[in-house]
Amino acid sequence: MPRTRWRLALTTAAILVAAGPLQAPATAAQDTPAPAAAAQDTTTAQDTTAQDTTDYALTVDTARQGPKIDDTMYGVFFEDINRAADGGLYAELVQNRSFEYSTADHASYHPLTAWTRTGSGEVATVSDDGRLNERNRTYLRLRPDGTEAGTGVVNSGYTAGIPVTDGRRYDFSVWARTDAADGTPLTVALRAADGTPLAEPLRITARGDRWAQYTGTLTARATGTTGRLALTAGGTGTVRLDMVSLFPRDTYKGRPGGLRKDLAEKIAALRPGFLRFPGGCLVNTGSHEGYDEASGWQRKRSYQWKDTIGPVEERATNANFWGYNQSYGLGYYEYFQYAEDIGAMPLPVVPALVTGCGQNRVTDDPALLRRHIQDTLDLIEFANGPTTSVWGKKRAELGHPKPFGLTHLAVGNEENVFDAFFERFTAFRTAIEARYPDITVVSNSGPDAGGPTFDRAWQLNRDAKVALVDEHYYRSPQWFLENNERYDSYDRSGPQVFLGEYASQDNRFRNALSEAAFMTGLERNADIVKLASYAPLLADTASTQWRPDMIWFDSTRSWGSTSYEAQKLFMTNTGDRVVPSTATATPAVTGPITGAIGLSTWATSAAYDDVTVTGADGTPLFADDFSAGDSRWTRAENRGNWTVQGGRYVQSDATAENTLVTAGDPAWHDYDLRTKATKLSGREGFLVTFGVKDTGNYYWWNLGGWNNTQSAVEKAVGGAKQTLISDSTRIETGRTYDIRVEIRGRQVTLFLDGQKWGSFTDDKIAEPFRQVVTRDGNDLVVKVVNAQDAAARTAIDLGRGTKTAATARLTTLSGDPDAVNTADDHPIAPVTSTLKGVGASFTHTFPPHSITFLRVRIR
Template sequence: MRRRSVAITDEGGDMTDLIQVRSVGEPYPISEKLWGVFFEDLNYAADGGLAGDLVQNGAFEYSHSDNPKWSPFTAWRKDVPDGSRGSFWIETDDCVAEENPHHAVVQVDCGAVSLVNRGFEGMRLRAGESYELSLWLWSCDDGPHDVTVSLVDETAPAGNHDGRPAGSSDSIIPSDKTFSEPFAESSGNVSATLRSGSSVRLVAEPSRWTKVEATLIAPFDTRNGSLSITFTGPSRTAVDFVSLEPARTWHGLKHFRVDLAKTIADLNPRFVRFPGGCLVHGLGLDNMYQWKGTIGPVEHRRHDFNLWGYHQSMRLGFYEYLCWCEALGAEPIPVLPAGVSCSGTDGGSMALSETQMRTYVQDVLDFVEFCNGDAETTVWGAKRAACGHPKPFGLRYLGLGNEDDITDDFAERFLTLFRALADKHPEITVIGTAGPTLVGATFDEAWDLARAARVRILDEHSYLAPAWWFQHLDYYDGLDRNGPHVYFGEYASHGTTMLNALSEAAFMAHLEANGDVVDMASYAPLLCRNGHAGWNPDLIYFDDDRTYRTYSYWTQHMFANTAATRARRVDVDGPRTYMRELPGWTGLAFGGDPAVRFENIRIELPDGRVLSADDVTKATGGTARTDLHVNADDYRIRLRARYLDESGMFSIEFGALDEPDRYRLWIGMAGLDCALGALRDGFPYDYDRVSMSRRVSYGDEWDIVIDVRDRGRSVRATVGDTVLAGTDPGAETRRTVTVADDSVRGVTYVRMVNALPDAMDVDLSEVLSAIGLGGQAVDAMMTVLRSDSADAGRPYEAAPSEPESSRIAVPASGVVRVPGWSFTILEIPCADGIRGGDAAAEE
């Protein structure tokens, strides 16, 4: 973020729009932990991301369960040079850890062969930097065997790939230079350590597994590095749990990638949510995130498939998460399953049995004890101390469930856990779940359950178009201040452009204004490894070389680094709204995963005309489009749909199909729901979401009617006996001004969003008067994030511009100019401290 100094003077005589703050209310306290981050292992956010390990699949546990094309040797290359002979296989007997039994066995008949790991698309190795090597070895025959481990530059000549890179040093770690690790669960758990160069010779001992550690120093700089493990023959050697991490750490925190940890820390998060997200409840009961399996020796943390389509090693488990929160100075917001799995699988969610629930309730209580229990007097407090942290972590919040359908199964299990925590740990505030959207039956039922049970905080999620955010800035204004508070746990505006960031800034400013009832908010997802996007957009993109901060990142950064303790209600006048012109025609098309037959397709117009289309069969995974093109503001679509697959959701697309403002009806979301919505600027905009009476299945048929009014500003749809409806209010509030302050620092923050192309003048004279600075020039700090266009910014890239800060002199008139396509924060030191509220009472 850049800083400069400028002066602002009165500017008159032009036609710049004037926005006036008419009245300023008294300050009221708001949450001081409003802005945080939400970490989920999605988009390779953990392994290959925030986790520092450069080796991919070092435990040989990858399988077709993670990816149909994967095997235990995925990410490994088997090198057998000319003149050598050897073979490689996987075994599970006589393993290091029963939880992760797969290990590689390498037999060398003559010469030397190598297992080579290139990490995630090539290891980023930096000249002169140290890397901590760890692996387990076992000589499977009678004698010890030498094993050479080397850092290799894959771009170097082929002659340097023999395990002895040019210019490397070589050291042997003898078997008498060993020591035991603090954990005794692993058989033969001994280890050795010795500083070396880019190559080290180790010894595989017979009759036992040996954990060996060494430090390697890269003599070269490369983006295409690898780790080579070379075996000489004749020999048979087993190897497992291979790891290579940079020795450099962020704040002494091991196992975290430094630049990503710093990029997140720069957001100054007040809390960190972990581990999800959908990852929490998993695909099926055996895939639910089990916290006990993520602490202690990494060898004994059971690997599992990741429901986002890859593998999770649990290298960053709950213990590392809690240490990370401590290093950040952030409140931990862990989330545990509520006793049911994800409802998005065929047949819906699965629930733990009564017997399983008794065990699981204790698991949840044990988690609190692990976090907060005394190291001397409690079982799980002692286990925490054994991990290396005798002092309690001071857990205060615990989420139960994520986007779960509010079925009887869910409600019963959630309440069982909720009551057990209230009984045993009343100091813990439980956070409930309100489903995946801000509309529909699940959302309403979640709020009913929370109110009835007196859940103190409910976790709401929303991914919507910028237009929706601009139209619903007052969304939380009417929330009952005596009911459950809100954790806005997942939100984004479906893109990485400046327009996306400005819509989020406007909504965040109003979240802050409702900070007396909105306790926390976190953008999601947080991280994405370029080339592995399972979800877009994301706050931070990265590759092995650098991080890429989006416009949304800079918006979060600006709020979090000017966090307030109080807010003020303000009334604002002036030209602030934008009304889009919607296209006046409709077509009709079909998309989604399953095969579907569409018949009796027609569009009825108010004047009695009926336009029809031929029957259409949409193939599995394909799309289909009719030749209909009808100019009309109001119309009715009729058709009959027959489901020809076992599972999956399909869509009916209507409106101006080739343009960014159009409409969509989804059927079979999560196997059960219908969702009606629009697209605005190409981004999804929810109208309604309703569950059908039963899950979709092969051969189901529905008569579907869609009534469209005012070019789609009002839409009503029926799918059989399921009814959905929604409206677009039209006007988007694209210019906003809000006021908050930090009563500790004595600073007032004026946050101004201008999501239109032309500059605006903002009259802040009433704000200055309210804080005791009226009628005089005022020194202030102005930070501006701006762009020349609304669509600047792309996924996988850094934002084209960053915030710039400058010292300014606000003139006595109180008028400041704010550029188009910008988010601006004005920091004003207050004369004699903050006026009103607590300060006034003290006077």
């Protein structure tokens, strides 16, 4: 039976970047399983009948114009997270090539991480005056003992090993010096983990006790993914080695020491309008010092662009915020070059000397601030200056005399200590605008979509007339469906928005659907949302610090997530201008907040007592003072250590996360929840839960969360959480707090120690049917997201007198909302077809759980 037919009015339609025709999936890269081929079908308008269908009407006003869409609206954000650079986009196959790994990178690291010793001679890593240079401080010392086996080391590469393909060439290089009078013979071999040879060995003789580079080529005679690079020294004497490197000859654009081809091509296939780099949290975290005479190069300093250019053997390495080492082989010159290669506007981000990402440290050093400002001015000169300038000349010496055409530069990333950040941002901005008035200096609004930091940030940015503010948020699919109109009410007088990081919290197709629905709102507001980029971009399956991600890879394969397919569809079919349109809405299903109650902790030991639940009319529903044990409580997960101690319910494991226990009736509504809570030890505070339907669907009042820096109410839907209200409340250890949650309908009021802490009404509608229309030359591109179980039978009106071609091109993503794209299975891929029966008005049924782009030629 069809559902009741409904009519709705949807807002002005919007648009995305990089105008271009709809496309079938890009050709799969070498060694990458191809997604299912895009089907070519012919469909007649109104010929699809779904058993479970909702009716909509979509009206397009082709006589009017909406906002112009900039070519740079959609782009990509690159951060070295999830091994995105070393072991990822940067094609180097040797891990820890310069023996610089350290406990500063990771507790398990040491200078021979990824290396094993072979032979019976001496193998040692050394940092002394014999080093390669001041930035490359540690090297390998071998003292072979003259035996036939020699003395050496074997590198295991990244993840499973070094991947090689039969018949392909691999370029080897090493820096060496030796005190052996007749030189030191070096044998370079590629073999599988079981010792099977993968290539003919390469033989080199190092001569002289001054550092020199030696190169050669290995040609694979077999294919394998567990390769090992063995480097063996013969003879006697002492030989020193550094920068042991192996690159596939077949890199992106064929550049020696360049980028991994399949990853670079998948990013390029998005046709991004900009490339934001190099981060992210790694930009402004760690120490802000550079070279230090006592300890050498600091291992946890902020990302400084001058460390990353020039010969790779002279670049510093650094501890990555995400828990591994970064070699800087992929540096600023390579970022600019890649942006140019893919036709993207470069958008670098420089540190502001105020750490974000939850660290909240401020560097108060005027001299250091001046140096960083000067470094930023030098960066602009490096990108844009003439070859007669100091840094323009340096760019030319690196092989690019033509300026890169930098127009935008961001200062800082996700700072929570916002007043301190803004003071420093202003110093950067003043200096940049004085010398380079055409550069747009981008600020930010902290790490979330709302809250006190966000509000303060926007106030300061607005008062200072900042041109562009970078917003970041990762939220639940529900949040993205509920917040399509987020930018409708933004002040058109500025600042404009750069949505630099966003994603819904998983990699299933339901996440891509919710993101696509949200993107229709971005396009509709293309006059205020000028730039947008999903994040993170890349993730190694064997080394992941963050999920979701757009492109996944292992040592030989790469594939786009469901979100990649959705982003690609928008990014390659943006159009030039929004065309105003309206559509009918899905009927809202409303009712009171219902659910049981719960208690939890996060990396904290806490005690609860005197839990009561009372109906709005005063009827007692539940009471537990734990005098009879904890039999009325159910553990949601096997986490934590809950016991009754001294008449209190105590969770004693100060390391366990989300130790939720629940009680009561999921049908409860309109009630008061009260309890007493005491923090005993640990990093955070209390989690008092209400509206509990199951372990993935609930609300909790997170008091003392985020390392006891703030408090908030979070709503979990399908396991993904969103913040509904927050403030800076912190929790004291040993103090007992009186907590009360009052639920009336969909309104919640919260009291802490008898004082009102805050309130909210959770009544936003998660609208599953969203659309936007854009004009791309002579085409109208009707973009419809149907994120529900029912098909959407839609009467489409392009306006009386509108003359169209008789057919239109459809590109559709559809499937199971829980579908995940993997290396071996790509269930979510675009299907193209031809739609017949198109005219000024026609009907089309959009499948359940689908993203559809309908391209109509206007005559």
